[in-house]
Amino acid sequence: MPSLTTREKLIQAGHEIFYREGFLAVGLDRLLNEVGCSKQTFYNHFESKDDLIVAVIDEHHRWWSTELRDRLLKAAGPDPRGQILAMFDVVDEIIHDPDYHGCIYINAAVEFPQPHHPAHRSARNAKADSVALLEDLAERAGAASPLALAQEIDMLIEGALITHQVAPDVDACAIARRVAEMLLEKHLMAPL
Numbered sequence: 001m002p003s004l005t006t007r008e009k010l011i012q013a014g015h016e017i018f019y020r021e022g023f024l025a026v027g028l029d030r031l032l033n034e035v036g037c038s039k040q041t042f043y044n045h046f047e048s049k050d051d052l053i054v055a056v057i058d059e060h061h062r063w064w065s066t067e068l069r070d071r072l073l074k075a076a077g078p079d080p081r082g083q084i085l086a087m088f089d090v091v092d093e094i095i096h097d098p099d100y101h102g103c104i105y106i107n108a109a110v111e112f113p114q115p116h117h118p119a120h121r122s123a124r125n126a127k128a129d130s131v132a133l134l135e136d137l138a139e140r141a142g143a144a145s146p147l148a149l150a151q152e153i154d155m156l157i158e159g160a161l162i163t164h165q166v167a168p169d170v171d172a173c174a175i176a177r178r179v180a181e182m183l184l185e186k187h188l189m190a191p192l
Contacts (some may be wrong), residue, residue, distance in 0.1 A: 004052070004174060007055075009035050014056045019101055023053050023111045023119065053108070053119045059167060060104050061126040080140035081188065087134075090159055092173035095164045103161045127150040130154060142188055151188040156180055 004012065013034045017026050028049050032042055046052045073088045076082030094100055101107075105123040112119040134150035143149040156176040163172035 005036075006037060010042065011055050011059050015060060018053065018056055019060075019104055019107070023108060046164060050118055054122045054171060057104065057108055057119060057122040057126065061122075061129070064126075065129060065133075066101070080137040081184060082094075084134065084137050084141065084184065085102070085177060087157060088151065088173045088177035088180060089176050090113060091160060095161065095173070102165050106158075106161060106165075129155075138187070141184075144189075146186060149183060152183050153180055156183075 001084040013032060017031060017034060023135050028039070028042070031049075031052075032039060042052075043099075046055065068090065071093075072086050075086035075089055103128050108119045108123040110142070112123075114120060115124070131147075133155050134153050135146045138146035138149040138153075156179055160172040160176040163170055
C-alpha cells in the first residue's frame, strides 16, 4: 500500500480530530502537531483551516457515497424498494457504532451556520447527493413522484439522526422505518 502524501495525512488527521472534537474546537497548531508538519508545509497544501475543513468534508463524502451504496446493495440486493428501507438499517448500524459522533454534515452545518460558508456549502452539497440517491432509488422503484418520495425519506433519515443525537435511548431508526413503509405504500401504490 502506498504511503500517504502530506496532504492526505492532513485530511485524515483532520477528519479524525474534527469529527471527534468539532471543527471549531480544534486549533490548527494541534492538528499540525498530530501530523508532524510545519505551518509552511500546511500552507503549501491548503490556503486556510477552512480549506482543510472543506477537504475533510468532501473526502468523507466521497468515502460515504461509495460505502452507503455498497451497504445498501449488500443489505437489499438490487431491489430499489428494499434499498430505500435498508437505509434505516444502515443508519441504525452507523449511529450505534462507538466511534459515531453525529453526522459530519449536520455537525458542519451547525458549526458553520452561514449558508455562504464553504464548509456549510460542502455539507449541503453532500446532503443534496443523498437526496439524489434516494430519488434514483424512488424512480427505479416506480414512484409517481420520485423527488417527493426522496425528500420525505430524507426527512425521516435526518429526523432519526437528530433524534438519536438528542435521545439515544429512542429507537429512532425503527420508528422512521415504519413511517417509510407507509410512504412507500402511498407513493408506489402497492403493498409491501
